[in-house]
Amino acid sequence: MSSHRAVRLPSILFFAAALLAPAGASPSTIIGSLSDSVHPAIDEGLDIISASVEQSTGQLTFLMTTRGPIPTALPDPDDVMTYLWFVDTDENSGTGQPHGALGSEFNVRAVIGETYGGGFVDVTGGEPGGGTGTVSVDGSTISITIWLSQIGGASDFDWCCSSFGQIGGDYVPGNIETVIVHSDALPYTPPARVTVTTPILQLCPSGPSTGQLEVVIRDAGGNVLPNEEHVLTFHSTNEDVATVNGAGLVTALTLPEFHWQRPYVEVWADGLMADNAAVVRVTSADLGVVHEIYEAEHVALSLVPMIEGVNLDSLTAYYQVVEATERAYEAQVAGVGGVPTGGGTQYLVLDVADDPQTAVCGASGNPICLGWLWGQPQHNSCYIVNDPANRVPQWFVIFHEMGHNFTAACNSFNMFLWQPSQLHNVAYCEGIASLAALWSWKEIVASPAGLGPAAVSNINSQFEGSSSGFREALVNYQNAGADYEALDPDIVDGILMEMLDQHGLKAWFDLFSTFLPSPEPLPVALDTKEKQATWFVAAMSASCGQDLRGFFQSEYGFPIDEEAWPEISSVVEARVAGRTWTPVAVEELAGLAPPGDPLLTVAPNPFNPRTDVRFALPHAGDVSLAIYDVGGRRVRTLLSQGLPAGMHSASWDGCDEAGRRAASGVYVVRLVTPGGGSERKLVLLK
Numbered sequence: 198m199s200s201h202r203a204v205r206l207p208s209i210l211f212f213a214a215a216l217l218a219p220a221g222a223s224p225s226t227i228i229g230s231l232s233d234s235v236h237p238a239i240d241e242g243l244d245i246i247s248a249s250v251e252q253s254t255g256q257l258t259f260l261m262t263t264r265g266p267i268p269t270a271l272p273d274p275d276d277v278m279t280y281l282w283f284v285d286t287d288e289n290s291g292t293g294q295p296h297g298a299l300g301s302e303f304n305v306r307a308v309i310g311e312t313y314g315g316g317f318v319d320v321t322g323g324e325p326g327g328g329t330g331t332v333s334v335d336g337s338t339i340s341i342t343i344w345l346s347q348i349g350g351a352s353d354f355d356w357c358c359s360s361f362g363q364i365g366g367d368y369v370p371g372n373i374e375t376v377i378v379h380s381d382a383l384p385y386t387p388p389a390r391v392t393v394t395t396p397i398l399q400l401c402p403s404g405p406s407t408g409q410l411e412v413v414i415r416d417a418g419g420n421v422l423p424n425e426e427h428v429l430t431f432h433s434t435n436e437d438v439a440t441v442n443g444a445g446l447v448t449a450l451t452l453p454e455f456h457w458q459r460p461y462v463e464v465w466a467d468g469l470m471a472d473n474a475a476v477v478r479v480t481s482a483d484l485g486v487v488h489e490i491y492e493a494e495h496v497a498l499s500l501v502p503m504i505e506g507v508n509l510d511s512l513t514a515y516y517q518v519v520e521a522t523e524r525a526y527e528a529q530v531a532g533v534g535g536v537p538t539g540g541g542t543q544y545l546v547l548d549v550a551d552d553p554q555t556a557v558c559g560a561s562g563n564p565i566c567l568g569w570l571w572g573q574p575q576h577n578s579c580y581i582v583n584d585p586a587n588r589v590p591q592w593f594v595i596f597h598e599m600g601h602n603f604t605a606a607c608n609s610f611n612m613f614l615w616q617p618s619q620l621h622n623v624a625y626c627e628g629i630a631s632l633a634a635l636w637s638w639k640e641i642v643a644s645p646a647g648l649g650p651a652a653v654s655n656i657n658s659q660f661e662g663s664s665s666g667f668r669e670a671l672v673n674y675q676n677a678g679a680d681y682e683a684l685d686p687d688i689v690d691g692i693l694m695e696m697l698d699q700h701g702l703k704a705w706f707d708l709f710s711t712f713l714p715s716p717e718p719l720p721v722a723l724d725t726k727e728k729q730a731t732w733f734v735a736a737m738s739a740s741c742g743q744d745l746r747g748f749f750q751s752e753y754g755f756p757i758d759e760e761a762w763p764e765i766s767s768v769v770e771a772r773v774a775g776r777t778w779t780p781v782a783v784e785e786l787a788g789l790a791p792p793g794d795p796l797l798t799v800a801p802n803p804f805n806p807r808t809d810v811r812f813a814l815p816h817a818g819d820v821s822l823a824i825y826d827v828g829g830r831r832v833r834t835l836l837s838q839g840l841p842a843g844m845h846s847a848s849w850d851g852c853d854e855a856g857r858r859a860a861s862g863v864y865v866v867r868l869v870t871p872g873g874g875s876e877r878k879l880v881l882l883k
Contacts, residue, residue, distance in 0.1 A: 239371060240371065267334050275366075302348070308332075328343070345385060353380060400480075491519045532633070533636065539563050543565070556570045558579040563602065615723075636705055814870060
């Protein structure tokens with residue numbers, strides 16, 4: 198687990214505008230050009246006279262000049278005039294789309310027309326790229342600007358041009374393919390990761406009304422690239438509330454009326470979108486809050502250390518919130534699979550509002566927003582339970598919103614929720630995000646990986662309470678007749694808690710597996726609520742190796758599409774089989790233990806009434822395994838004998854040598870082997 202550090206970020210950052218000014222203003226360099234003969238028989242607006250390609254850092258501009266003016270409007274909406282650059286990035290006429298001696302991997306198109314106009318990069322070969330471009334017409338010159346990455350980041354390429362029209366339904370011949378030109382791209386390091394390191398701005402129309410976004414660009418090796426060598430673009434999702442200029446300066450204009458009108462500022466560097474956005478919180482008064490960043494390897498929390506008399510800095514440190522959130526992230530990578538939407542650092546921000554109408558509790562995305570309602574003395578936050586008598590982190594909200602980001606990264610999961618019904622889509626969307634949170638809980642308790650008893654005990658206590666609530670919701674649902682039309686997220690999680698009881702943690706893992714690999718779409722149409730339910734039942738059936746259709750119908754009122762069952766179950770079984778379920782093993786534990794550590798683990802921890810102690814011996818030898826209290830007094834000897842090399846375990850039932858129940862509290866399990874020793878703290882709960 199990475200340690201965290203705090204970096205102060207004032208509400209307004211003053212940087213020279215030049216640091217974030219678009220590099221597109223820099224002079225362009227012509228990297229290839231051609232001239233073409235006059236063809237009097239061709240429409241003058243399609244007769245190519247010359248063409249060129251210009252480069253400015255990672256930006257390419259393809260230009261073409263014709264014999265006569267290029268129209269900016271045509272008679273009919275479906276009329277088009279098309280200008281093409283055929284780009285051969287591997288200089289092999291036998292690959293891509295054939296054009297005489299050139300085989301284009303990409304076709305760069307600038308199209309004039311009301312219905313079909315615009316700029317496009319078509320992928321015609323096997324290289325990554327494509328997308329849209331910006332078209333400009335100036336008299337008899339037309340240009341389209343794209344990014345080098347849209348033609349596969351080619352270091353050099355061949356190209357030629359062509360043109361044609363479609364007017365009134367008739368094809369209008371244009372210039373045939375021109376001569377072929379070779380272009381060598383200028384040296385350029387493309388961005389591989391873009392991060393907005395000011396994930397929240399707290400602004401007020403009466404002041405401070407402006408805040409500067411800070412952006413960090415990195416290459417594929419993780420090295421920071423100079424911002425001025427790349428084109429940064431910014432976009433506010435609600436310009437009525439807050440605007441952003443080309444240098445990343447955000448200006449608050451007015452208050453949002455509803456929470457969903459809160460603007461986000463999205464950022465691109467050379468066409469590559471940042472992993473995260475910046476949320477702009479506009480309040481009616483200057484609240485004077487100052488955010489700090491607390492970060493680990495994969496997560497970063499933007500918090501207000503002291504707010505309305507509450508010391509969040511101290512609470513965050515005591516409960517190891519950053520480290521625990523990092524551990525939850527790692528657990529969801531292993532369980533849900535992949536990385537959250539966008540990848541990169543997962544930011545969580547304290548979103549401080551002074552208006553209940555626009556305040557949020559928890560909101561997924563990057564950043565995750567955890568609300569704080571200013572001016573309400575308690576029970577006003579989804580970062581902590583703001584009860585003066587017992588302030589603790591809102592673990593479930595934090596892990597749940599992160600779960601949304603992991604599940605949303607799965608294409609199949611999104612398609613699972615597209616069509617069936619709003620009610621059931623919400624039930625599964627929220628329920629499975631909560632399952633990701635529950636998964637983090639189970640993994641943290643089983644393998645705290647550096648978390649102390651305060652964090653682990655508090656996480657366990659909160660999630661035990663949540664799981665009890667889910668079980669109660671399921672019982673109430675069943676007592677009311679198990680009407681599938683009454684399904685809600687808590688009932689979904691109640692069912693999943695029963696699946697855990699009956700079939701173990703593998704049932705949860707396998708449900709996640711049915712939505713993987715992350716980029717893959719659903720190969721079957723789940724266009725009804727019956728098919729959606731059938732997928733869920735098929736996942737549970739594939740996991741435990743039993744046909745659970747009858748059980749889900751009788752116990753939970755699930756409707757099964759019998760006709761679709763063979764196809765759905767076949768797909769689900771293949772996906773479950775495609776991901777290996779491996780409970781904690783010696784190989785996995787090796788990464789968690791310091792060098793020479795004999796891989797001692799305790800699970801569950803905290804526990805009541807029994808916990809299992811597991812350890813690996815690289816060599817045979819005499820072993821002592823015993824429980825001690827915090828004063829160093831031995832409470833119970835679990836093992837004292839010779840053992841062979843390999844994995845071993847022992848259980849502690851919470852009793853001392855005389856069979857008396859030990860008091861609740863913190864204990865230490867200590868392992869002594871010929872090669873050394875190890876110890877772990879464990880918490881006995883009553």
